[in-house]
Amino acid sequence: MFVKKTMDELERKSVGEAKTSEKHSIILILDDIRSMHNVGAAFRTADAFAAEAIYLCGYTPTPPHREIHKTALGATDSVAWKHFSTTTDAITEAKNKGYKVFAIEQAHNSIQLHEMNWKKEPLAVVFGNEVTGVNDEALKLVDGVIEIPQWGAKHSLNISVSVGVVLWELVSELGF
Numbered sequence: 001m002f003v004k005k006t007m008d009e010l011e012r013k014s015v016g017e018a019k020t021s022e023k024h025s026i027i028l029i030l031d032d033i034r035s036m037h038n039v040g041a042a043f044r045t046a047d048a049f050a051a052e053a054i055y056l057c058g059y060t061p062t063p064p065h066r067e068i069h070k071t072a073l074g075a076t077d078s079v080a081w082k083h084f085s086t087t088t089d090a091i092t093e094a095k096n097k098g099y100k101v102f103a104i105e106q107a108h109n110s111i112q113l114h115e116m117n118w119k120k121e122p123l124a125v126v127f128g129n130e131v132t133g134v135n136d137e138a139l140k141l142v143d144g145v146i147e148i149p150q151w152g153a154k155h156s157l158n159i160s161v162s163v164g165v166v167l168w169e170l171v172s173e174l175g176f
Helices: 015-020 036-048 066-072 087-096 136-141 159-172
Strands: 024-031 051-057 080-084 100-104 123-127 144-147
Touching: 024 036, 024 087, 024 159, 036 051, 036 066, 036 159, 051 087, 080 087, 087 100, 087 123, 087 136, 100 136, 123 159
Parallel strands: 024 051, 024 123, 051 080, 100 123, 100 144
Antiparallel strands: none
């Protein structure tokens, strides 16, 4: 028989503890994301996987906002974030901080996600617009492209799902 864990058994961190706890050296860069629900879900997933920060770019909505909070459930308080006018500005800042930058996109010469060999080096991952993907100017600046393998008819995942899949794969490589 399975019994759900209690809140005490989950040993949840407070917002202050989450802010100061050790993070994985991963920055999510959200490129012109339209949906506030996708932004909120990205915050919640970044919190769950202890990502270092989220860079919100262009017209991507920013906290505080009721619609973001619906899915973030407070993670906008525990995950560091910054807004950039353009995705290229965010990529430039990440690179200046010593991060390798990879776009999540379906592109020629991409690396399949399960073949990505991340060894805890600082990594920034760009997730593109729900319709158009990562913008072409951003693609010119990245160090590589990671593709999530897909076998269905749509060959498309929601941004929030992509964030979860990518963070799980990267963090699980560390042996957690």
